Amino acid sequence: MASQLVAGNSAVIVGAMYAGCDCFFGYPITPASEILHEASKFFPKVDRKFVQAESEEAAINMVYGAATAGHRVLAASSGPGMSLKQEGITYIAGAELPCVIVDICRAGPGLGNIGPEQSDYNQACKGGGHGCYNNIVLAPASVQEMCDFTMKAFELAFKYRNPAIVLADGVLGHMVEPLKFPETALEHKIDTTWAVAGKAETRGNLVTSIALNFDEMEQHNYKLQEKYRRIKENEAAWDGYKLDDAKVVLVSYGISSRIARSAVDAARKMGIKAGLFRPITLFPFPEKEIRRLADKGCKFISVEMSNGQMREDIRLYSGCQPVELVCRYGGNLIQLDDIVKKIKEVA
Amino acid sequence: MAAKEKVIGGHPGIYATFPRKGGAAPTATHYCPGCGHGILHKLIGEAMAELEIQDRCVVISPVGCAVFAYYYLDCGHVQAAHGRAPAIATGISRAEDDAIVMAYQGDGDLASIGLNETIQAANRGEKLAVFFINNTVYGMTGGQMAPTTLIGEVTATTPAGRDPRDMGYPMHICEILDTLKAPVFIERVSLSDIEHIRKARRAVKKALQIQKDKLGYSFVEFLSPCPTILRMDAQGIAKFINEQMEKEFPLKKFRDRSAEVQPIIRAESDYSKESLDRVFGCTEMQCIEMEKDREFAPKGIKIAGFGGQGVLSMGLALAQAAFGCGRFVSWYPDYGPEQRGGTSNCSVIVSGEPIGSPVVDHPDVLVAFNRPSLEKFAPSVKKGGMIIYESLAGQFEAPEGVKVISVPATQIATDKGAHQAANTAMFGALMQAGNLGLPREAYGNAFRVTFAKKPKLIPKNLDILEAGAQAVKLLEMASKK
Numbered sequence: 001m002a003s004q005l006v007a008g009n010s011a012v013i014v015g016a017m018y019a020g021c022d023c024f025f026g027y028p029i030t031p032a033s034e035i036l037h038e039a040s041k042f043f044p045k046v047d048r049k050f051v052q053a054e055s056e057e058a059a060i061n062m063v064y065g066a067a068t069a070g071h072r073v074l075a076a077s078s079g080p081g082m083s084l085k086q087e088g089i090t091y092i093a094g095a096e097l098p099c100v101i102v103d104i105c106r107a108g109p110g111l112g113n114i115g116p117e118q119s120d121y122n123q124a125c126k127g128g129g130h131g132c133y134n135n136i137v138l139a140p141a142s143v144q145e146m147c148d149f150t151m152k153a154f155e156l157a158f159k160y161r162n163p164a165i166v167l168a169d170g171v172l173g174h175m176v177e178p179l180k181f182p183e184t185a186l187e188h189k190i191d192t193t194w195a196v197a198g199k200a201e202t203r204g205n206l207v208t209s210i211a212l213n214f215d216e217m218e219q220h221n222y223k224l225q226e227k228y229r230r231i232k233e234n235e236a237a238w239d240g241y242k243l244d245d246a247k248v249v250l251v252s253y254g255i256s257s258r259i260a261r262s263a264v265d266a267a268r269k270m271g272i273k274a275g276l277f278r279p280i281t282l283f284p285f286p287e288k289e290i291r292r293l294a295d296k297g298c299k300f301i302s303v304e305m306s307n308g309q310m311r312e313d314i315r316l317y318s319g320c321q322p323v324e325l326v327c328r329y330g331g332n333l334i335q336l337d338d339i340v341k342k343i344k345e346v347a
Numbered sequence: 348m349a350a351k352e353k354v355i356g357g358h359p360g361i362y363a364t365f366p367r368k369g370g371a372a373p374t375a376t377h378y379c380p381g382c383g384h385g386i387l388h389k390l391i392g393e394a395m396a397e398l399e400i401q402d403r404c405v406v407i408s409p410v411g412c413a414v415f416a417y418y419y420l421d422c423g424h425v426q427a428a429h430g431r432a433p434a435i436a437t438g439i440s441r442a443e444d445d446a447i448v449m450a451y452q453g454d455g456d457l458a459s460i461g462l463n464e465t466i467q468a469a470n471r472g473e474k475l476a477v478f479f480i481n482n483t484v485y486g487m488t489g490g491q492m493a494p495t496t497l498i499g500e501v502t503a504t505t506p507a508g509r510d511p512r513d514m515g516y517p518m519h520i521c522e523i524l525d526t527l528k529a530p531v532f533i534e535r536v537s538l539s540d541i542e543h544i545r546k547a548r549r550a551v552k553k554a555l556q557i558q559k560d561k562l563g564y565s566f567v568e569f570l571s572p573c574p575t576i577l578r579m580d581a582q583g584i585a586k587f588i589n590e591q592m593e594k595e596f597p598l599k600k601f602r603d604r605s606a607e608v609q610p611i612i613r614a615e616s617d618y619s620k621e622s623l624d625r626v627f628g629c630t631e632m633q634c635i636e637m638e639k640d641r642e643f644a645p646k647g648i649k650i651a652g653f654g655g656q657g658v659l660s661m662g663l664a665l666a667q668a669a670f671g672c673g674r675f676v677s678w679y680p681d682y683g684p685e686q687r688g689g690t691s692n693c694s695v696i697v698s699g700e701p702i703g704s705p706v707v708d709h710p711d712v713l714v715a716f717n718r719p720s721l722e723k724f725a726p727s728v729k730k731g732g733m734i735i736y737e738s739l740a741g742q743f744e745a746p747e748g749v750k751v752i753s754v755p756a757t758q759i760a761t762d763k764g765a766h767q768a769a770n771t772a773m774f775g776a777l778m779q780a781g782n783l784g785l786p787r788e789a790y791g792n793a794f795r796v797t798f799a800k801k802p803k804l805i806p807k808n809l810d811i812l813e814a815g816a817q818a819v820k821l822l823e824m825a826s827k828k
Contacts, residue, residue, distance in 0.1 A: 002624070002632035005663070005670050005678070017623055022616035023442050031682060045626045046617040049441040053434065054467035061431040061464070065438020068405075068425045069446065073438070091428050114682070175705045176663065176678040178637065178670055181629050185620035196423040198439070198446025200402040206367070206417050208408075208426035255704070262703030333706055 006179040008146040008172040009034035009076075012102050013042055014181060015150030016074045020188035021100070022048040023073040025062035027055060027081060030114040031170035032104035035076035056081040060088030060101075067097040068207045070195025072154055072188045076102040078170075079120055080111065082128070089163055090129030093224075094209030096194075098157035100150060101135075102166040104173040107331045115331015116170035118254060121309035124165045125283040132221055134228045136164040136235070137282040139253040143177035149280075151182065160231055161194070167282060169305070171255045171333065228284075237280035238289055242268065246275025248347050249293055251314050251323075252303035253279050256334050260303045263339035270340075272347045282310070287317035294318035299346050301326060303339055360392025360401060361419050368418040377415060381581050383480060383538040383571030384413045387551075390544070391449070391478070392420055394552040400559050403447045405439055407432040411453045412487045413480065430461020433468030436475045444613045447558040450477045455485045458494040458518050465520070472529030472563045474611055476554040479520060479566065482573035483592065490576040494518040497595055517595050521568050525601045531608055532557050532565035533601035538572060539588035546598075553603070561610040570596060631799070637675050643699030646783050647707035649724055651692035652716025652737070657770030660797065661714070662693035664774055667793035668785055669697040677705035690719060697783055712781050714773055715740065716756075725749070735776050737769065752780055752819060759814050763807070771808045775815025780823070 006014065012035050016024070024039035036052065043050040049066070053059035059075055066073040077085060082103050092099055103124060107117040122128075124137045136156050138149040146168060153164035192201040211217040241261055243249065248267070252260035257278040267274035277293065279286050294300075294317075301324040302311035308325045315323050326342050328334050357363055357374075364373040378385045395401045404422035408414050410429040417424035427435050432450035440448050450457075450468075457465050457479050468475060483500060485491040490503040495517050499508040521535045534550045537543040547569060554565035570592045572584040579587060624630055648665060652658045659680055666678040675698040681691065694707035713728050715721040715736040721743055728734055730748040738755040745751035756772040765771075777783070778790040791809050798804050 001634040002629035003635050004628075004632050005666055005676075014627060018620075020618055022618070023438065025438065042626055046619075046622045047614040048616045049613070051437060051441060051471075053437075054463055057431065058434040058437075058464050058467065061428065061434035062438035062441070064427075064431075065425070065435035065440075066442040067438070068435070069439045069442040071442040073442070087428055088431070095426075170682065171679065171705065174680055174682050176666060177702075177705075178635065178676065180634075181624075181627065181632070185618060185623050187618035196405055196425050196439075197443045198403045198405050198423060198448070199443075203402050203404075203421075203423050206424045206426075208417070208424070210414060210426055258703045258705075261701075333704060335708075336704070 001183060002181045003178050004181070005176050006143055007034060007174060007176045008143045008168065009104065009174065010038050011143045011147040011179050012076065012150050012166070013038040014179065015147035016100070016154070017042060017046070017048070018182035018185045019072065019151040019154040020186035021072040021074045021154060022188065023066040023071050024048070024050050024075070025053050025059045025066070025073070026076055027053050027059045029078045029081045031106055031173050032076045032078040032081070032102065034173065035102060035104070039074070056084035057087060060085040063099050064088055064092050064097065067092060067099045068195065069197040070190030070192070072158070073099050074102070075099065076104065078104045078106045079108045082120055082123060086123070086129035089135065090127070090131050090133060091209050092163050093133035093135065094131060095207050096161040097207065098161050098163070100153040100157055100164050100166065102150065102168065105167065105169040107329065113331050114170060116255060116305065116333065117329065117331065118169055118256065118305040119307070119309065120167060121282065121304070121306055124167045125285070133224060134283050136160065136162055136231060137167050138164065139167050139280060139282050140172060141254050141257050141278065143172070143175065143179050146172060147179055147182070156235060160227055162227065162231070167254070169255050232284040235281060236284045236286040236288070238286040239278040239280055241276040241278070243275035243277060243293070245273050246298060247273045248301065248343050249275050249277050249298040250301050250303050250339065250343070251277045251279070251290070251310070253282060253310070256303050256305055259334050259336055260339060262336055263343065266336065266340050267343045270344070272343055274343050285313045285317060290314055290317040291319065294321050300324065301339070301342055301346060303334060305329065305334060358389055358392055359396035360394070360421055361388065362421050365418045368415065376419060378412065379575040381572055381574040381584060382412070383482060383569060383573065386538050386544060387478065387480065387569060387571070388416065388419050390548050390551045393548065394555045395420070395422060397552065398555055398559050400447050400555065403445055404449065405446050406449045406451055407435055409452045409456045411456060413451055413453065416451055430456050430459070431464055432456070432461065433464040433473065433475065433477065437468055437471070437473050440474045441613070447555065448475050450475060452477065452479055453486065454479070454481045454483065454493040454495045455488070458520050466523070466527070469524050469530050469564050469566065470527050472531070472611070474558060474561055475564055476558050477566045478551070478554070479568040480571045481568055481596065482571045484573055484576050486573050486576050495596070497591060519596065521566070521599070521601050524566055529564060530566060530602065531563040531604045535568040535570070535596060535598050535601070537570040537588055537593065537598055539570065539585045553605070557605050560605070561612060562605055562608050563611055568596070635670060635673055637673050640699030643674065643784055645696065645698035645700070646711045647709065648695045648697070648712045648714065648783070649692060649707045649710035650695070650714040651720035651724055652690070654689050654691045656716045657767070658691050658716060659693050661770040661774055662695050664793045664797045665695050665777070667796050668789040671792050672785055672789050674698065674785070675700060675702050677702045679705040692720065692724070697785065712777065712783070714777060716769070716773070733780065733782070735773065735780065737773070752776065752822065754815065754818060756815060759818055760811055763811050763814060765807060765811060768808060768811050771811040772815035772818070775812040776819045778812065779816035779819040
C-alpha cells in the first residue's frame with residue numbers, strides 16, 4: 001500500500017482514475033481548477049481523454065456525450081460553474097446517464113468570492129435544473145474521502161444510471177493530508193444494452209429525455225421516482241461520533257463536520273453530552289437515523305456554511321423538531337467557539 | 348390509412364418501418380409535405396449504407412422538428428439540448444475513436460444558442476460531420492426570426508420584416524468557419540429541387556467519407572425548404588431558395604482538404620493498475636500508518652511571507668516531516684486573493700489525533716518572513732507560543748507571553764551561496780527552537796520527498812538547514828549568558 005501527502009483536488013483525480021474514469025471535460029474555475037490541471041497532467045499519460053472545454057455548458061455536454069458512449073466520465077466545477085451546468089445535468093438525469101461531477105463549493109450568490117461555503121446544498125441535493133429529478137450526492141470531509149467518495153460516486157452512478165455529485169468546498173479542495181492510494185484499479189467495460197457507442201451492438205440504442213406523449217412522459221417520471229425511492233432505501237450513509245448517549249446532536253457534513261467534531265470534544269470536557277451526526281450521503285439524506293435520534297429526544301444543531309439549507313431537511317425528517325443553526329457565510333469557516341456556545345445554550 | 352401515406356421506408360439506411368414514431372402510419376414520416384428534413388434524411392441514410400458505416404454511426408438529434416431523426420435513420424442515436432450537439436459529439440468522439448458522429452442542427456440551434464459550441468468544435472477539428480439545416484426560420488418553435496433570416500423577411504418576431512438596424516444581418520456560418528484552420532471540409536448546398544439535391548447528395552457522402560477515414564471536421568450547410576412556416580407552396584419555396592436565399596447564401600465548396608490531411612487516431616484508454624501506480628509514483632511511496640497518540644500535544648503553525656519566499660513549500664516540508672513520523676497532519680494554504688497580491692500564508696497542524704479544522708487561527712508557532720506578516724499574525728499567537736521571524740523585518744517587540752526569535756535566514760542562505768533558500772534556514776530554526784515534538788532527523792528526511800525530483804539540491808539544503816539551526820542555538824546560548 002502506498003501513501004503520500006496530497007491535496008484534496010488532486011485526490012479526486014486519483015480516485016477517478018483508479019475507478020476506471022477515462023474521460024475528463026472541464027473549464028477553469030477557482031477553487032476547483034486544480035482538478036482540471038491534474039486531469040490534463042495524468043489522463044494523457046495513460047491514453048485517457050482530456051479536453052478543456054470552451055464553457056461550463058460545453059463541458060457538461062461533453063460529459064453527456066462520453067456518458068452516452070457508456071464511458072466513465074468526470075467533470076469538476078464550483079458554484080457559478082455548477083449553475084451553468086444545470087442544463088446539462090437535467091438532460092443527463094432525464095436520459096438516465098451515469099456521470100460524476102465534483103463541486104468545490106465557493107461563496108455566493110452571484111460572483112461571490114473564492115472562499116469556501118456550503119451553499120450549493122440545495123442546488124446539488126434538490127435537483128438543481130428543471131424537472132423532477134435527483135442527483136446522488138456524497139459529502140467527503142477529508143482528502144482520503146475526496147478520493148474514496150469519487151470512486152464510490154462512480155459505483156453508484158453506474159449502479160443507478162444517474163448523475164452523482166461529490167459536494168466539497170474550497171478548504172477540502174486545497175488542504176493537503178495523507179492519502180492512501182487505492183489498491184485496485186477498475187477496467188471499465190461499456191454496457192452495450194443502453195450505451196450509444198458507434199458499435200454494431202449499440203446500433204439500435206437511443207439516448208434521449210424527450211417523450212412528446214404526456215402519458216409516456218408521466219410513466220418516465222414514475223420510473224425515475226421509483227429509482228430515487230430505491231436509492232433512498234439502499235444508499236443512505238452516515239457517520240456518528242459519540243452519539244450513543246448524546247443529548248445534543250450536531251448535524252454537519254464536509255469541512256464543517258470536522259470543526260463540529262472538535263466542538264463535541266470541547267463540550268464533553270464541560271460535561272455536556274454532545275455528539276456528531278455526519279451525513280455521508282446528502283441525497284439520499286439519512287432520514288431514518290435523524291428520526292431515530294429525534295425519537296430519543298435529542299436536540300439538533302445544524303452546523304453548515306449556508307443559510308440553513310440542510311437544516312430544512314433535518315427539520316423535515318426529525319418530524320418538525322426545532323433545529324438550531326450555526327452558520328457562517330462569505331468564505332469564513334465556522335468557529336469552534338461559536339459551536340460550543342450554541343451547544344451550551346441548547347443543553 | 349397507411350397505404351395512402353407517402354412512404355420513404357425501405358430506403359437504404361432508413362428503418363423499414365418507424366415503430367419509435369408509433370401512430371397509425373408506421374411507414375410515414377412526421378414531416379410536413381415539402382420539408383427539407385425528409386430529403387436530407389434520405390441522403391444521409393443512403394450515404395451511410397453506401398459507405399457501409401451504419402454500425403459506427405451516431406446521429407445527434409437537435410431540438411426542433413428533426414429531434415425525431417431517430418425514428419428514421421438506422422444507426423445509433425442521442426438527442427441533444429438546444430445548441431449543444433457539437434459538445435456532445437466531442438464527448439462521444441473522444442470516448443470512442445471508431446464512432447462516426449453526426450450533429451444534425453438547424454439555424455437557431457447551430458448559429459444562435461449553440462454558436463460557441465459550433466465554432467469551438469470546428470476549431471478543435473473534432474472528428475464530426477455537422478449537417479446544418481438553414482431554412483431562415485425557427486420551424487417547430489413557431490416561426491420566429493433565426494440568425495439566418497433574410498433582410499425584410501417576415502417572421503413571428505419580425506412582423507414588419509427583419510430590419511438590420513434593430514436585428515442585425517443574416518449570419519453566414521460557412522464563411523465564419525472558413526476563417527478557421529482546422530476544418531477539413533466546408534460546403535454550402537441546396538435542397539430546393541432535384542438538380543440541387545444531386546449535388547447535396549455528393550456533399551453528404553463526402554462529409555461522411557471524411558469521418559470514415561478519421562480525417563477530422565466536415566461541415567455541410569443545406570438551404571432547406573420549410574413551406575409550412577414560410578406559408579409557401581412547393582414551387583414558391585423552391586423559388587424562394589433559388590432566388591432569394593442563394594443570393595444571400597451563395598452555394599459554394601469553401602474547402603476540401605481531405606486529400607492533404609492525416610487521419611486522427613486516438614489510442615485506447617489504458618486501465619491497468621500498473622500504469623496508474625507508475626504515473627502516480629506509487630512504487631516509490633512508503634506506506635505510513637498514522638497512529639493515535641493522546642500524549643502528543645497538537646501544534647498549530649502559521650507560516651507567512653511574500654510570494655516567492657518559499658512560504659508554502661516550507662509548510663509542505665513541515666507537513667512531510669510530521670507525516671514521515673506517522674503523525675496526523677494537515678497543510679492548508681490561504682488561497683484567497685492574497686495569493687495574487689504578493690503575500691501568502693499557510694497553516695500546518697501536527698497532531699496525535701484526527702485533525703478538526705485545518706485552519707490555524709491561533710498558532711503555537713508563527714514563522715514570519717516579512718514585516719507585514721509579522722504585524723498581521725503576531726497578535727493571534729497563543730500565550731506561551733513563539734514567533735520566529737526573518738531578521739530583515741527589523742526590530743520587533745514580543746507580545747506579552749510570547750517568545751520571539753529573530754533569524755537572519757536570508758543572510759545564512761546567502762552565505763551558503765543559495766539566497767533563495769532562506770526558507771530552508773528558517774526550517775532549521777524551526778527544527779531547533781519550534782518545540783514541535785518531532786525528531787530532529789524528520790526535518791532532513793522531509794527533503795528526500797520534497798526534493799525527490801531534484802535530488803542534487805538535497806545536500807545543500809541539509810547544510811543550510813543545519814546552519815539555520817546552529818544560528819538559533821548560538822542565539823539561545825548568548826541569551827543564557
